[in-house]
Amino acid sequence: MRYARIVRDISLGIENLLLHKLRSFLTMLGVVFGVGSVVAMLSVGEGASKEALDQIRRLGSNNIIVSAVKPAEEQSQTNVTRSQLSLYGLTYDDYRRLAEGFDHIKAVAPVKLTRRLGRLKDRVMELRVVGTTPVWFQLVPREVIAGRVMMQKDIDEQAPVAVLTEHGARTLLATEAVVGQSIRVGSDQFRVIGIVRSRSGQAGNIQVPDQQADVYIPIEVMRRYFGDITTRRTAGTMEREMVELHQILIQVEDTQYVEKVAAAVERMLAQFHKKKDYQISVPLELLREAEATKRRFNIVLGSIAGISLLVGGIGIMNIMLASVTERTREIGIRRAIGAKKRQIITQFLIETVVLSTTGGIIGLGVGALIPFLIEHFSQMPTVLTLQGVLLPLLISMAVGIVFGLYPAINAANVDPIIALRHE
Numbered sequence: 001m002r003y004a005r006i007v008r009d010i011s012l013g014i015e016n017l018l019l020h021k022l023r024s025f026l027t028m029l030g031v032v033f034g035v036g037s038v039v040a041m042l043s044v045g046e047g048a049s050k051e052a053l054d055q056i057r058r059l060g061s062n063n064i065i066v067s068a069v070k071p072a073e074e075q076s077q078t079n080v081t082r083s084q085l086s087l088y089g090l091t092y093d094d095y096r097r098l099a100e101g102f103d104h105i106k107a108v109a110p111v112k113l114t115r116r117l118g119r120l121k122d123r124v125m126e127l128r129v130v131g132t133t134p135v136w137f138q139l140v141p142r143e144v145i146a147g148r149v150m151m152q153k154d155i156d157e158q159a160p161v162a163v164l165t166e167h168g169a170r171t172l173l174a175t176e177a178v179v180g181q182s183i184r185v186g187s188d189q190f191r192v193i194g195i196v197r198s199r200s201g202q203a204g205n206i207q208v209p210d211q212q213a214d215v216y217i218p219i220e221v222m223r224r225y226f227g228d229i230t231t232r233r234t235a236g237t238m239e240r241e242m243v244e245l246h247q248i249l250i251q252v253e254d255t256q257y258v259e260k261v262a263a264a265v266e267r268m269l270a271q272f273h274k275k276k277d278y279q280i281s282v283p284l285e286l287l288r289e290a291e292a293t294k295r296r297f298n299i300v301l302g303s304i305a306g307i308s309l310l311v312g313g314i315g316i317m318n319i320m321l322a323s324v325t326e327r328t329r330e331i332g333i334r335r336a337i338g339a340k341k342r343q344i345i346t347q348f349l350i351e352t353v354v355l356s357t358t359g360g361i362i363g364l365g366v367g368a369l370i371p372f373l374i375e376h377f378s379q380m381p382t383v384l385t386l387q388g389v390l391l392p393l394l395i396s397m398a399v400g401i402v403f404g405l406y407p408a409i410n411a412a413n414v415d416p417i418i419a420l421r422h423e
Contacts, residue, residue, distance in 0.1 A: 010350055012347065012350075014354060017351055024355060027319045027359075028355055028358060028359035029312075030311050030313075030314075030316070031309065031313075031356050031360055031399065033308050033363065034363065035360045035367060036370065038308075038363075038391075039364060039388055039392050040366075040367045040371055040374075042391075043371040043383055043388055046383040047371070047375075050383050060139065060283060061284045062251060062252045062253075062258055063249060063252070063283055064250040064283075065250075065280075065281040066094075066248040066249075066269070066279070066280050067090075067279045067281065068089030068090045068246045069276070069277055070086070070088055070241075071088055071277050072276075085229070085241070085242055086241045088241070089245065089277055090244065090278055091244045091272075092244050093272070094268075094269065097268060097272075098248060098250060102264060102268075104252055106251045106252060107139060107251040109135040109139050109249040110131075110132060110133065111132050111136070111245060112130070112245055114222070116186035118183055118184070118185050118215065119183065120172045120173065120181070120183045123171065123172050123174070125213060127168055127185060128213060128215070129185060129215055129217060130216045131221070131222025131223065132150075136216065136249065139209075139251050140209045140249070144194060146179055147163075147178065147195060148193055149163055150194075150217075158218060158220050159191075160188065160221055160225075161193045161217065162183065162217050164195050164216075165196055165197070165198040165212060165214045166195055166196070166198065171213075178195055179195075188225045190217060198210040198212055228243065228244050229242045250265070258282060259282065259284070262282050265280060309392075310399075312356075312396075313399040313400075316352055316355055316356060316399070316404060320348060321406075324348070324410055331344060335414070341413070342412075344408070344411050345408040345409060345411070347408075348404060348411050349400075349405065352404025353400040353404065354400075355400060356401075357396065357397050359396060360396030363396065364392070367392065
């Protein structure tokens with residue numbers, strides 16, 4: 001019986017709204033644009049931060065990246081002669097201290113970098129040569145496309161083997177056998193033992209460890225073939241640098257120890273380095289900052305778009321107050337034949353909720369279309385989440401209840417005698 005009455009009230013509410021189709025449609029537009037703008041803004045904000053957050057997560061929330069940095073006083077020197085040698089950065093002793101003497105450290109990978117031309121027959125490309133150990137592939141996990149990654153036996157035997165990234169393999173090894181092929185890096189020959197997929201880019205202020213054109217070789221082989229001194233020639237000058245290690249990647253046992261270990265690493269390096277020639281990057285801290293920024297950004301965007309919903313709610317209230325005035329005689333008749341105040345309130349609330357909910361559903365369609373068009377025409381990534389869809393819809397229903405309550409109560413309080421005399 002109660003269910004039948006609710007269905008009848010909803011049906012009656014829809015009929016009353018259809019009596020004034022244009023007015024009802026124009027009233028819904030405020031809610032449509034409000035919900036659409038909320039959905040669109042949240043999806044744009046989500047898309048803007050997703051790529052950066054994914055990059056940071058790929059660095060590993062329990063990893064620490066220590067990088068060699070040229071001291072500011074040496075960067076300001078413009079004329080470097082042949083007799084001058086710039087000595088800075090991380091050392092093999094730093095790596096040994098971290099690998100052997102720290103609690104809560106699970107794994108440590110040394111990284112030595114240089115750039116050399118890679119050659120195979122008539123194909124040439126510049127490669128970033130990464131001298132490291134098998135631990136690298138634990139801390140920077142990437143899909144193995146062919147062959148295998150570096151193993152401990154390659155380090156022990158100091159084998160001239162190489163693991164290429166997919167980009168380098170496609171350029172150098174096109175139409176050639178992949179695994180087992182020999183390529184020249186600089187002036188030395190290396191046997192390709194595997195191909196891995198890589199992801200490059202910037203995660204906040206942290207450079208992602210791998211790049212598109214990387215070749216990974218055992219660190220002792222790199223030290224023997226290329227040495228620790230790098231010479232760069234520019235117009236009229238020659239710069240010589242000696243850097244033993246360019247990076248040290250650290251994996252901590254658990255995220256709860258990351259900041260504690262990072263502070264201990266900072267103290268250790270400060271003790272053995274007279275100048276600030278290193279930088280410690282903690283992806284976990286950057287991830288927290290990025291997620292907090294994302295939350296603030298979404299709140300600001302949602303608040304701005306929510307103003308449109310507020311305007312739509314005010315429009316609903318205005319129209320329903322006008323409707324109460326127009327239907328005063330109808331209200332008086334219903335009260336005279338026994339309708340209670342509660343039933344009058346329910347009737348008008350149903351009409352406002354139908355208006356706001358219908359507008360909200362149409363607004364969801366508009367809000368989903370806008371991010372699609374933005375992504376199609378501007379190539380800006382957008383992400384439509386379930387929360388970004390349900391929240392505006394629920395808010396639109398709440399707007400109908402809140403802004404319809406006053407007109408409904410106003411209608412219920414109309415004196416039946418006065419209402420029956422209303423023309």
